[in-house]
Amino acid sequence: DQQVKQNSPSLSVQEGRISILNCDYTNSxxxxxxxxxxYPAEGPTFLISISSIKDKNEDxxxxxxxNKSAKHLSLHIxxxxxxxxxxxxxxxxxxxxLIFGQGTTLQVKP
Amino acid sequence: xxxxxxxxxxxxTKRGQNVTFRCDPISEHNRLYWxxxxxxxxxxxxxxxxxxxxxxxxxxxxxxxxxxxPKGSFSTLEIQRTEQGDSAMYLCASSSTMTSGSLLAQxxxxxxxxxxx
Numbered sequence: 055d056q057q058v059k060q061n062s063p064s065l066s067v068q069e070g071r072i073s074i075l076n077c078d079y080t081n082s083x084x085x086x087x088x089x090x091x092x093y094p095a096e097g098p099t100f101l102i103s104i105s106s107i108k109d110k111n112e113d114x115x116x117x118x119x120x121n122k123s124a125k126h127l128s129l130h131i132x133x134x135x136x137x138x139x140x141x142x143x144x145x146x147x148x149x150x151x152l153i154f155g156q157g158t159t160l161q162v163k164p
Numbered sequence: 165x166x167x168x169x170x171x172x173x174x175x176x177t178k179r180g181q182n183v184t185f186r187c188d189p190i191s192e193h194n195r196l197y198w199x200x201x202x203x204x205x206x207x208x209x210x211x212x213x214x215x216x217x218x219x220x221x222x223x224x225x226x227x228x229x230x231x232x233x234p235k236g237s238f239s240t241l242e243i244q245r246t247e248q249g250d251s252a253m254y255l256c257a258s259s260s261t262m263t264s265g266s267l268l269a270q271x272x273x274x275x276x277x278x279x280x281x
Contacts, residue, residue, distance in 0.1 A: 058206075086268055088269055090272075095274075095275075095277075096274055096275070097168070097170075097255050097257075097272035097273050097274045097275045098207065098255070098272045099272070100269040100270070100271060100272075103268065103269055143206050143207070145206070147268065149220070150195070150212060150219070150220070151197065151209040151212060151220065152197075152199070152207070152209065152257075152270055153209070154206030154207050154208070155206050156204070156205055156206050157204075157205075157206050
């Protein structure tokens with residue numbers, strides 16, 4: 055029972071362009087969502103979060119959008135940089151613990 | 165200020181042996197979490213503590229797994245009679261219940277990679 059799904063295993067974009075990473079969820083009880091970035095052999099690094107009472111949160115090059123009716127959120131990275139190449143995880147908080155998606159590997163080509 | 169630290173970073177053991185991992189959270193954080201990540205998957209929740217109290221354990225956590233946080237600071241995760249299926253990255257994270265908004269985020273350590281031969 056995958057409550058948080060990232061249906062695209064990988065994404066490749068050119069440097070300077072926009073990267074859009076998508077995430078769908080099934081549990082309407084989720085009230086807080088987070089995005090993490092993970093490099094190989096390291097733990098996930100927190101990027102940005104959004105409360106379910108909002109539809110957008112922006113932090114520098116990173117913007118997260120939430121569509122509650124569609125149970126969908128997305129992470130936009132503009133402009134994309136080669137250093138953004140990593141695995142990105144969407145996660146939701148439920149009773150204190152994080153429920154993660156499977157991850158999307160982003161490759162930003164110079 | 166240091167982040168979450170974990171020790172060891174890597175562990176190779178033979179099937180049937182016991183292993184113990186340690187996690188030191190961010191000092192002002194009262195919650196500590198353990199997750200497990202296997203290849204191609206996102207981290208999966210195992211258990212978490214608020215101070216020294218273990219508040220929740222996942223069904224993934226078999227009887228061979230035990231976690232402690234005796235003084236509400238560092239935590240240990242022990243796996244007894246390891247099996248090859250226990251091979252994974254074990255991640256520790258911490259957070260504070262005294263915050264709100266984006267500070268609800270959990271901050272992860274570098275993980276301990278376990279290989280059971």
